[in-house]
Amino acid sequence: QSVLTQPPSASGTPGQRVTISCSGSSSNIGNNYVYWYQQLPGTAPKLLIYRDNQRPSGVPDRFSGSKSGTSASLAISGLRSEDEADYYCAAWDDSLSGVVFGGGTKLTVL
Amino acid sequence: EVQLVQSGAEVKKPGESLKISCKGSRDSFTSYWIGWVRQMPGKGLEWMGVIYPGDSHTKYSPSVQGHVTISADKSTSTAYLQWSSLKASDTAMYYCANSDSSSSAWFDPWGQGTLVTVSS
Numbered sequence: 001q002s003v004l005t006q007p008p009s010a011s012g013t014p015g016q017r018v019t020i021s022c023s024g025s026s027s028n029i030g031n032n033y034v035y036w037y038q039q040l041p042g043t044a045p046k047l048l049i050y051r052d053n054q055r056p057s058g059v060p061d062r063f064s065g066s067k068s069g070t071s072a073s074l075a076i077s078g079l080r081s082e083d084e085a086d087y088y089c090a091a092w093d094d095s096l097s098g099v100v101f102g103g104g105t106k107l108t109v110l
Numbered sequence: 111e112v113q114l115v116q117s118g119a120e121v122k123k124p125g126e127s128l129k130i131s132c133k134g135s136r137d138s139f140t141s142y143w144i145g146w147v148r149q150m151p152g153k154g155l156e157w158m159g160v161i162y163p164g165d166s167h168t169k170y171s172p173s174v175q176g177h178v179t180i181s182a183d184k185s186t187s188t189a190y191l192q193w194s195s196l197k198a199s200d201t202a203m204y205y206c207a208n209s210d211s212s213s214s215a216w217f218d219p220w221g222q223g224t225l226v227t228v229s230s
Binding site: 002032033034035037039044045046047050051056088090091092096097098099100101102103104 | 145147154155156157169171172205207213214215216217218219220221222223
């Protein structure tokens, strides 16, 4: 059972907008930055969003992050087949004194 | 461009020891923390701990503390993750990644991963 809760799966058709939620608590999301990672099949994770809503250089602006209270969301607009991957949210947890990850959401592009 | 290159896949027996490595760029190695993340087969990501190569200060996840040791060698720009006695449950892919502090979930870039298989 992960400390951060994500839906196990999400799906959409090309061109659609999909959102992935990440629910936590005051000790993690509520008091610390949220990060999102994309893991394409058979590859290492890649930083997608940092500090709640910032995109590293090279990440398309189709990807956006937001946070409200103890929940965060990743939105992907203009869905493409190459977006099919596992997505993880992460945050520092003050109570556990460690980084906590969500269980991951497998995105399928239909 | 910062890159982290990890050592190759390992197959070990329960009870054996193992040390895997993560080599960084010489000019930036002591500027960042190095974190280790475990991914068991078919499962999600799990934070194991971090080290600051500049002074070898480390922080461990309670779930692995006492079972693994994280270390670093500034002279070779290499971080290590080691076990003195492996268990079958240590079978996983292990990733290293740069981090910006000891209390951050920022990891970028990541190494390519080292697959560790522990089986009798």
